[in-house]
Amino acid sequence: xxxxxxxxxxxxxxxxxxxxxxxxxxxxxxxxxxxxxxxxxxxxxxxxxxxxxxxxxxxxxxxxxxxxxxxxxxxxxxxxxxxxxxxxxxxxxxxxxxxxxxxxxxxxxxxxxxxxxxxxxxxxxxxxxxxxxxxxxxxxxxxxxxxxxxxxxxxxxxxxxxxxxxxxxxxxxxxxxxxxxxxxxxxxxxxxxxxxxxxxxxxxxx
Numbered sequence: 001x002x003x004x005x006x007x008x009x010x011x012x013x014x015x016x017x018x019x020x021x022x023x024x025x026x027x028x029x030x031x032x033x034x035x036x037x038x039x040x041x042x043x044x045x046x047x048x049x050x051x052x053x054x055x056x057x058x059x060x061x062x063x064x065x066x067x068x069x070x071x072x073x074x075x076x077x078x079x080x081x082x083x084x085x086x087x088x089x090x091x092x093x094x095x096x097x098x099x100x101x102x103x104x105x106x107x108x109x110x111x112x113x114x115x116x117x118x119x120x121x122x123x124x125x126x127x128x129x130x131x132x133x134x135x136x137x138x139x140x141x142x143x144x145x146x147x148x149x150x151x152x153x154x155x156x157x158x159x160x161x162x163x164x165x166x167x168x169x170x171x172x173x174x175x176x177x178x179x180x181x182x183x184x185x186x187x188x189x190x191x192x193x194x195x196x197x198x199x200x201x202x203x204x205x206x
Contacts, residue, residue, distance in 0.1 A: 018054050020044040025065035029105035059112040066105050072129045082137035085192050091134040092161045092188040096181035099163045106163050131157045141201045153195045160188050
């Protein structure tokens with residue numbers, strides 16, 4: 001009986017070790033500080049080699065630990081009304097705050113996917129879900145005739161409402177985190193307002 005139960009016991013121990021590594025990564029990420037695999041291993045009280053046996057690199061670990069947050073649900077709970085300018089401002093604020101909360105982990109993710117483009121699809125692309133949800137009521141009223149213009153706006157906003165833009169404002173423009181988010185929100189609102197003014201709505205059916 002002892003030998004039959006051994007594989008299950010080993011599997012259970014492996015799962016506990018894996019869970020400890022994931023929990024350690026999540027706790028470190030929530031501090032917003034820089035995060036490395038040796039730090040995660042130390043926090044989880046395992047060797048660095050053990051951590052790498054469960055996760056081949058830091059990106060794969062962070063994908064499990066911190067990249068599953070549903071920001072669209074946060075936006076859905078926060079938005080009131082159909083004004084696309086107001087909604088896109090809220091989307092930019094939500095993404096900016098989420099990035100800052102786990103800034104160290106997000107910087108690792110961004111750096112890893114830039115250095116290795118083949119891993120780019122491992123990123124959650126929260127910005128696109130947020131932008132599309134924020135614009136949805138207005139985009140529906142644009143109809144099929146405005147589809148191409150709406151998609152161009154989505155792509156343009158994706159360059160503004162992003163971790164990369166936030167880091168550029170902080171690192172290169174010397175803005176405080178709060179001022180960087182405010183700048184990102186203002187630019188996103190300006191772009192959306194210009195598009196709303198330029199793209200005609202489809203007349204409502206009688």
